[in-house]
Amino acid sequence: MNSFEFARATSVAQARELLAEKPGAVLKAGGIDLLDHLKERLVEPPRVVDLKSIPGLARITAEADGGLRIGPMATLAQLAAHPAVQKSHPALAQSCREAASPQIRNVATIGGNVLQRPRCWYYRLESYKCLKKGGDVCYAVGGENRYHAIFGGGPSYAPHPSNAAVALVAFGASFVIEGDKGPRTVAAGDFFTLPTKDPQRENLLQPGEVLTEIRVPSAAGWRSAYDEIQERADFDWPLVSIAAAVKNEGATVRDARVVLGAVAPIPWRSARAEQALSGKALDEAAATAAARAAVVGAAPMSDNGYKVGLVQTLVRRTLLSLA
Ligand SMILES: Cc1cc2nc3c(=O)[nH]c(=O)nc-3n(C[C@H](O)[C@H](O)[C@H](O)COP(=O)(O)OP(=O)(O)OC[C@H]3O[C@@H](n4cnc5c(N)ncnc54)[C@H](O)[C@@H]3O)c2cc1C
Ligand code: SF4
Structure with missing residues (x-):
């Protein structure tokens, strides 16, 4: 240091x-x-x-219209335990509760969580100057890649690490950022960027800018859940995670959000899985069809093909929990 x-x-x-x-x-x-x-x-x-x-930067405010305003310095523990967040946006509270260990959640903030850098071991070791550090090679290609991306990879394959970002994308949240030209607001779904844009960066935050607020629209009428599969259940980043939300009309799904974590360099919204649910009753057949649709286009590397099966299991299981 x-x-x-x-x-x-x-x-x-x-x-x-x-x-x-x-x-x-x-x-x-x-x-x-x-x-x-x-x-x-x-x-x-x-x-x-x-x-x-x-x-004021750690404030969590439940708005009269059902939306949330979250200061970036609110801790993961505060969000996980917040009664209004648990009630209106359960997938967000669950995503924070599942992250890391109790000690870390007491210190780690939601702003830092969505802005944390990837966990790829080659990136994390000083001695490997890979593409993400301005080098000219991705060591995960032909190297140790069991935790890496199965969607959206190339030229870097490091998966996005934040639990909270997966839920925020599912809820259509936006980030308020203070920069040279004053505040700007960016949709969470646009904020995270693929490595084809620039392998050294994971989002649109520019040097010198500060994330000042996270706005989450009302989720009235939606049911949501977050779940993940980890190698060690006590504290670990997920192998695969999901934030799912459905809005029904009677017994039929009118709108759905299926966002996957730890499988792509960005929180990965599965439009195919969402389409598979639309207009269907949320039963075993619809959940299984959505799970199959979620893995269409997966491109596993040499050691991470197991993630395809995990995605299917997690999508099906989480959707059925919302039935
Ligand atoms: C053992 C372990 C297990 C973990 N497991 C998980 C897990 O399962 N899921 C998960 O999601 N995370 C996990 N984490 C990661 C942890 O949640 C994050 O490291 C933490 O949330 C980062 O938050 P922080 O407040 O400490 O950020 P910091 O380390 O302080 O900041 C992170 C980055 O964000 C920038 N930054 C922070 N706030 C702002 C702001 N307001 N504006 C602009 N830039 C800003 C900083 O400059 C820095 O680059 C784990 C960590 C450990 C050590
Ligand atoms: S996956 Fe990305 S971070 Fe990891 S070695 Fe390749 S370029 Fe570097």
Whole structure:
């Protein structure tokens, strides 16, 4: 770890000034992923700007219309335990509850969670200068790739790691970002970017910008659930995860969202699975058809073909839990 200056910002404007003053400076929320990067020398910032002292940035507000406004510094534990979030957007509360361990959830923030970098072991080791670090090779191709992407991969195959992002995409959330031209709002479904755009980046956040709010529209009339399959059940990133939501008209599914995690470089919305549900009663046959549809187009690497079966099991199981 390099030595760096530590600065506490008391406003978003001051955080941006503190970043701009020292090129290479980085923001710290809970610091969980940042600390890993510092220890592995994946970043060597001259200054770390802490967001914890900015008033109001951890607020969770349930709006009168059923929507949520979430400050990026709200912790995963706070979101998991929040009664209004549990009631109106259960898949979001569940996604936060399933992440990591209780100790980590008490510190890790939702902003840091959606902005954490991928877990690919080649990326995480200082000695491998892969495409994501400006090199010219992806070591996962022809290397150890059992945790990697089966959809949307290439030229990097590192899967998106955030639980919360999968639920936020399913609910049609948006991110408010403060930058040079003032605040802008980006739909969560557009925010995360494929490596074909730039293998070194995972989203549209520009250097010097601060995520200041997450807005989640009302989910009135929807039923939702988040589930995942892990190698170790106590604390681990998922092998495969899902956020699913359905809106019924009588016994028939009128609208559906099926978003998969840990299988693609972005939260992966399965339009095929959603279409398979539309206009059907949510029963065994419809859930099985959606599960089959969800894996159409999967392109496993040498060691991760098992994820195709896990996706099918998880999609079917989660949809039936909403029946
Ligand atoms: C053992 C272990 C198991 C884990 N398991 C899971 C899991 O199952 N699921 C899961 O989703 N995660 C898991 N995690 C990851 C963990 O949830 C994330 O590292 C954590 O949520 C990051 O949040 P943070 O507040 O600590 O972010 P930080 O480490 O402080 O920040 C992460 C990144 O986001 C940037 N950043 C943070 N806030 C802002 C902001 N407001 N504006 C702009 N940039 C910002 C920082 O500069 C940094 O680059 C696990 C971590 C560990 C160590
Ligand atoms: S999958 Fe991405 S992060 Fe991993 S080695 Fe390949 S380029 Fe690097």
